[in-house]
Amino acid sequence: MPKRSGASQEQEFEEFAQARAAQLYRSAWLLCGSHHQAEDLVQETLAKVYARWRRPFGRIDNPSAYAQTTLTRTFLGGVRRRSSGEQPYADVPELLVDDPAAGTDVRLALRALLAELPAADRVVLVLRYLEDLSVDEVADRMGISSGAVRNRSMRALERVRGLADDSLRIRKV
Amino acid sequence: MHDDHTSSDTRVSTLFRDTTADVDVDVAALVRGSIDRGRRKHRRQTIGTTLAAAVSVAGLVGAVLTLAPLPTAGNSIGPAGASTPTAVSPKPSAPMATKPTTIPTPPATANFPVRAAQLIGLFKQLHPGRIQQAEERTGRIRDDGKQSQSASFLWNGFETGVSFDAYHGTPAQRCAERNDGAKTSTRCVERPDGSILMSGQHQAPPEDGSIKYNGAVLITxxxxxxxxxxxxxxxxxxxxxxxxxxxxxxxLELVVTSKIWF
Structure with missing residues (x-):
């Protein structure tokens, strides 16, 4: 395969990032619970993908999956660094009045509900029900067993189902 | 939708999608910011490869640093040093780097002889001086377990960093990886114990303050x-x-080759 120039690589990356940024942001918003942290997580994720993209032997077969995995692990890594004084992505802040992503009642309720879940449970829910991945795919992204994903999924779902029913009722009225 | 979803699960999917569908996303800003950050990461990994870890520790963000390797790195190394170091030409990356992957490689881990909290105290024994925490944004004593132990701080008012970082492969592969893509290769000086010593200087361009930066890395x-x-x-x-x-x-070569860490 001919070696791509830096400009070509950058253009390819930019096209990829433009296509994927919104979906990554939606996942990040559900994980982080705030616009600013979500934005930071997505930028950090895409920056890591970019750095990999530009490496001489860094060809990525499935950039979307790679980006999603990177986002997941960056988020969980932020949680693990909590004790080091780094700003953890999983710390859902108090409601910010100027958070442009906080809008509807349902959205606020979902954010509050997700904030009560362990970070890994949040990841499972987002990958399963927003990204529509299978249990095995979620396990792969998170680097844990399929059994662990099922357990977390069941536990977390119990918390969210009620809100799902309520939100649908609200919309039907 | 996957087969193992129930109708209730479908409602959860609908909730997630509906809730996030109209979230305003400034894609252009996200992409712009990502590329800016990505360039900095890329430069750290390539142009600033020799000193990348230390740059990260020091929080310098080596966005525009240029590498000027020292011509005789490793000839006067410290207590743990070699008497007759051998220059190793950087070679292409290890075969593992050429294999396409779909998920990130698991982070490297190692058994470090010290923890992040000890680094500043030990450094001060080597170079007594006034220690202050660097600015909050970059002032870090970071314990990432077996992946990394690092500290950045002000030593006599100058930003200084020490870190231990795990890597994949052999010292020679790591040396080659650090030089991969660099405009100027940094000499990798092999030592009798199998480790490799690298050191060099950077200077940021005038628009970035012309800050000078010295560093050394011992790849054990x-x-x-x-x-x-x-x-x-x-x-x-x-x-x-x-x-x-x-x-x-x-x-700095004396610092990274010192026995004080062990």
Whole structure:
């Protein structure tokens, strides 16, 4: 395969990032619970993908999956660094009045509900029900067993189902 | 939708999608910011490869640093040093780097002889001086378990960093990886114990304050590298405090090869 120039690589990356940024942001918003942290997580994720993209032997077969995995692990890594004084992505802040992503009642309720879940449970829910991945795919992204994903999924779902029913009722009225 | 979803699960999917569908996303800003950050990461991994870990520790963000390797790295190394170091030409990356992957490689891990909390105290034994925490944004004593132990701080007012970082492969592979894509290769000096010593200097362009930066890295045969850095300012966006960083690459070589860490 001919070696791509830096400009070509950058253009390819930019096209990829433009296509994927919104979906990554939606996942990040559900994980982080705030616009600013979500934005930071997505930028950090895409920056890591970019750095990999530009490496001489860094060809990525499935950039979307790679980006999603990177986002997941960056988020969980932020949680693990909590004790080091780094700003953890999983710390859902108090409601910010100027958070442009906080809008509807349902959205606020979902954010509050997700904030009560362990970070890994949040990841499972987002990958399963927003990204529509299978249990095995979620396990792969998170680097844990399929059994662990099922357990977390069941536990977390119990918390969210009620809100799902309520939100649908609200919309039907 | 996957087969193992129930109708209730479908409602959860609908909830997630509906809730996030109309979230405003400034894609252009996200992409712009990502590329800016990505460039910095890329430069750290390539142009600034020799000193990347230390740059990260020092929080300098080596966005526009250029590499000027020392011609005789490793000839006067410290207590753990070699008497007759051998230059190793950087070779292409290890075969593992050429294999396409779909998921990130698991982070490297190693058994470090020290923890992040000890780094500043031990450094001070080697170079007594006034220690202050660097600015909050970059002032870190970071314990990432078996992946990394690092500290950045102000030493006599100059930003300084020490870190232990795990890596994949052999010292020679790591050396080649650090030089991969660099405009100028940094000499990898092999030592009798199998470790490799690298050191060099960077200087940011005038638009970034012309900050000078010295660093040294010891790539051990035990799967981790020891980095030390010294800069001519108190931080990335701070003015130069002196024409040169207070610690030379040679002095930093003595730091990374010191037995004090063990």
């Amino acid at each position: 045969a035990d799967g981790y590298e020891i980095s030390a850095s010294s800069t001519s300012s108190a931080g990335k966006e701070e003015p130069n405090l002196a024409a040169e960083p207070p610690l030379t690459p040679k002095q």
